[in-house]
Every structure is written in C-alpha cells, then in structure tokens.
Amino acid sequence: MPPRKPASVNIKDVARHAGVSLGSASRVVNNVANVGEETRAKVLAAIEALGYRPNHAAQSLRSRSTRTIGCLVTDVANPLYAQLFRALEERFLAEGYLLLLANGLNDPDREIALLNLFRLRGMDGVVIAPGNERHAGVLKAVAALEMPAVVLDRDLASRHDKVQFDHAAGMKAAVAYLAGLGHRRIALVQSQSSNRPMRRRAEGLRAACRSHGLAFDDRWLVQLPSSTSSAYDAVAALLAAPDRPTALLVQGTSILVETLNAVSAAGLSMPRDLSLMSIGDPDFAVHHAPPLTALRVDLHAVADRTAERLLARLGGETAEAVSLRVPSELIERGSCGPAP
Amino acid sequence: MPPRKPASVNIKDVARHAGVSLGSASRVVNNVANVGEETRAKVLAAIEALGYRPNHAAQSLRSRSTRTIGCLVTDVANPLYAQLFRALEERFLAEGYLLLLANGLNDPDREIALLNLFRLRGMDGVVIAPGNERHAGVLKAVAALEMPAVVLDRDLASRHDKVQFDHAAGMKAAVAYLAGLGHRRIALVQSQSSNRPMRRRAEGLRAACRSHGLAFDDRWLVQLPSSTSSAYDAVAALLAAPDRPTALLVQGTSILVETLNAVSAAGLSMPRDLSLMSIGDPDFAVHHAPPLTALRVDLHAVADRTAERLLARLGGETAEAVSLRVPSELIERGSCGPAP
DNA sequence: TTGAAAGCGCTAACAT
C-alpha cells in the first residue's frame, strides 16, 4: 500500500527503542514540558542511536504549520530585491523559517498563479511586492491570502500590513541638500516603468522642487522607454543643452554606469562641473572616483520591520493592519558640490 | 484534538457532495485515468462549488513528494546567482516545482545547516553551489543528501551530477582572441577568493598564455584582497608601469566599474590604447562607450542542463553520475582592438 | 508524568 518502502525510522521506532510511549517520544522531540528526566534521556539516546529525523510533511499536516515563508518579488536579478531577500533570510532563518522565492516579473498572470501556489502550499506567511498593484486579478489574489502577509513598497489596497519606502521624503531630502549647495536645475534619470517607486520619486521630485521655489522643466525628467534603450545618449543630449542641469539624480545601476560614462565623455568633472547623486547604492559607488553620494533605503531596516510584522502576526497578533514607512538615508560622499 | 478547527473543505467533503467515493474524487483531482465522464464532471462541479483546494502537507505525507527544489547558492546578491536562479525557476515552475532559496555566504557551518534543513524538509531535489568545496563537514553534508542533487560549478567530490562552467576553455578562447590581435601582455583583475571559478580562471590564463608563447608576469595577476579594497588604485598602478599590459581581463561588476574608471582617469582610450574584456556580462556592457567585449557563460544553458539532469533523476533515472561542461561564449563588442 | 488513541487529509492497493 505505501508508494515506496522508505525504511525511514519514525517516532514510533524511537518510542519502541526507548521503551516509552509514542506520546513521550513526541514530547521530547518537541521540547514540551512535563517530561521526566529519565524518559527524556532514554528518548534522546534512541534518537541518537537510530538517527531519527522528524518527517516534516507529517508535522505540517498535524500542526498545520509549514514553517515556510513565501516571497514574491518582481525580480531577484534586481540587486535591491536580492539584498532584501538576503536580509529577510537572516531574520527568518533565525526563527526557523525557510524561504520560498518566486519572481513575478511584472506579469500579472504569473503573479496571480504564484500567489495561489503560496496559498496551496500552505505558507505560514508571505512577503509580497507584486509589480501590478492595480491589477484587479492581482488584488483579488492578494485579498484571498488567508495567512499573514506583508506588502512591500506597494500601494495596493489590502487588509495586510505594509512596509513602505519613503520615496517622496527621500527626494525631498535630496533636493533640499542640492538646493542648499546652490543648485537650481536638477534632473532625474530613471527607467520608464509605471510602478510605484518610480512614480513616487518623479512626483516627489516635482513637489520638492516646487517647495524650494525651483522651476522644474519636463526635459529634466528623463524616463528611458525600455531597458534596451541607451541612457548614454539621453544623458549626453541633456548635458549638451545650454541650460543643462547642474545636478543629476540617477536611478538604477545600469543607467548610472551609462550616465557616468556620458558625463566623462562630455568632459565634465564631478563635483566641479556637475553634481550627481545615485538613487540606490551599488557596491562600486564607494570606490568610484569621486565616490558617489547616494540616496538609499536601509534594507536591513526594511527587513527588520517586515520580519517583525510577520512574526507578530504569526504569533497571533490580531491588531489592525499597520503601514510602516522606512526613511531614506542620504550618504554624502564626493560627487555633489556647490553649483558651478 | 485538532490544534485548530480549520473548517477547511477536504476531499471527503468533495466526494460526499459529488455523491461518489473518496477514491474517485482523488482520481479526478490527480488526473488519473480510468475515470468515467460523468463521475469526473460531478467531482469537478463539487470542487468548484465547495472551493476545494488540496492540502499539500497531506499530499506530501502520502505521496512522499514535496514538489519543492532546494537551491543553495553562495549569495543571490551576486548577479550571476540571481540570474541563474531566475533561469532555474523558469524550468522548474513549468514542471510544477517551487524553489526554496538559501544563501550559504561562504560559511561552512551555515552551509551544513542549510543542507541538513533541505534534507529535513524533504526536498525532492536540490541544486547546490557550496562555497566550501573542500570542507570536510560540507562534503559530509553533501554526501548525506539522499535526494537527487546537481552540483553547480564546484569541484567537490560527490556521487551527484555536476554542471560545470568551462572557465579554463573560456580563458583559452579569450587569450587566443587577444593574441590574434597582437597582444602579448595580458592582465587579469579579479577579487582574491580561493573558490573554484576564480582559481580556475587564473590557472586557465597562465596555461593559455604559455601555450601561445606569451610570458606571464605575476604583476599582471591582480587579485584584490577583499571587497573593501579598491580596484581603482590597483589598476591605476598597473597602467602606470612602463611595460603596462595592453589588454585587461576584468572579473566582477564592481571591479569592472572601478577599472573602467581608472582607465579613463589614466587618459587611455579603448580600444586604441588598451583592450578590455569583461568576464561576466553585466547589463550595462552593451550600452557602454565603447560597448564592452565580454566572456560569459550562457546561464540559460546552465539552467537547462541542470534542470534536465535533476528532472531525469526525479523521473527515476539511475544511471551513473555525469559531469556536464557548459562552454563560455565570447561576445565581441567594441572594447578590444589591435595591440598598440 | 506517562500511555493510549484519535485523527490531520490524502493516495493507492485491493476488491468489486
């Protein structure tokens, strides 16, 4: 009747070997109180002798807990999500949870399928950052999640806890810093995708400029149509204009590298002729000549907040959903200086 | 007796609602043959009406299969592993497998713990690239893996299938290409870590130079002690020497960016004064000015081979372990030219 | 503190 004979030693074997009951063996395995010293020792010895390892599927079935967290991100190949995953792994591994990772790739159908799979697989909790925060199907799939969930950096309407990155405030700090250095023409270079963080930053920039009494020319919002298009050309054009911006905010690793390239090809020296601030803090920023000033979110803080929320819910907390906001930090290095 | 009352609808409910036996319901759920048209329809209707979803833990317990693959990589924050994970996800998702991801971080104890967790959690298969290929404990943990496993780009002694990147052959092709352009002084810039890929490339370079009758000066093997040290300074020093290399092989995204920086600071123009080849093909390589010639492994090919191996084993293949080698490809773009 | 026993929800062997 069994599909295969696994010949695997189970808790019954342990109990028999130890000469105690099944229940006692289980109590020892699960570190439950009210176990006699002698009984515990015998069971432990049997476990050791037999090389017993609990069957996770059986534990899950009985205890209704998989000790697994599902993570749905847009794309791990994006360093931001990769680093975030690492930080999350740190927190959850320490609590005995393993992480399932899936890439939504901005495809709503895929995201829906993945979300449903997480449900089917009985994840104890999920951390999700769906690319399609307005898609009805995605919203429905998110709403259907019956386990604790934390929504990361997305605006989607749901009853779950949220951890947001403070994009607008970050842009405000960046503009304040640059305005303080005398800059009055500030450009933003980013890729053209309509997800929340991008939009928020563009909006944040406009608002911040306004509140500092700076004009904002639409030519200074460079949104690159697709990942195949060249930031190099766009930035070169931007810098060739007579009233070129004196400060550049640049988002995305590839775009940053191409921008740096265009700046040096234009014969401009940082921070003398041009100030540049990276949005996001890639590894090489600190080693660049000059080191690049960067605006970033503290991903460890994000992971901490996220884990704290999810763990609290897992622990049975039933309070109303909260929305946390993790501030951006401005890392002053050498690529920004007084406006020329 | 149950921990909580889940009030969840189970297959028994489905069978009752459909007026058929438990077995028939199960057969429909699992798409097993020998099910009458009418029975199937009734069960499907009941599933729909009740909103039935199979309990994965129970399925796993009974069928002894979790339909989950464990992936142990060194660090997803390394774009190579991130892209590899994505490619693997594509293959395995299509077969109904979900992926557990864990970062070994070059910590042997951590890797051992993770490997054991994969075992405990009953992964159907694993894909592993342990950082510590010589560590006795890691070797033991790998040997203890009773499920199908594929070892990625590591030299460790094990009875499992392996998929290797052909580092030595890649370096040979790179040197042949460069030698053909007249270069006789070729340098390699990489980080100093003793894992297999790094070593293999350095060894491969030496061997390739030898076979092309090129001298190899140890000063041209630039191994940067730690990720905090600056490639910029090292490359600047390299380029300042009177007999400086005429071609640079550069490995690692950060190191590449810093190197590019040092090259342009030295007033050298590519490919006229200096040829540069990237080992690994970051997004921006194609947009750089000039576009960067790159040596890379085809990660989709790696994922295909890996998935093919694992799926075959999962399907019951018992043939002896194989060791596959995925070749490197040389992408000619604009950063290499005739030696000055 | 310990033992006995009842299932968790499901699959697959067996019988019909």
Next chain:
DNA sequence: ATGTTAGCGCTTTCAA
C-alpha cells in the same frame, strides 16, 4: 470504472 480501506508520521487530548 468505482468503492473500500489501510495507512503515511505525527501531535495532542484524554484518562490514568
């Protein structure tokens, strides 16, 4: 083609 049934390995209630 369908129904019946025996567990998979475990946790937890209940009784002692």
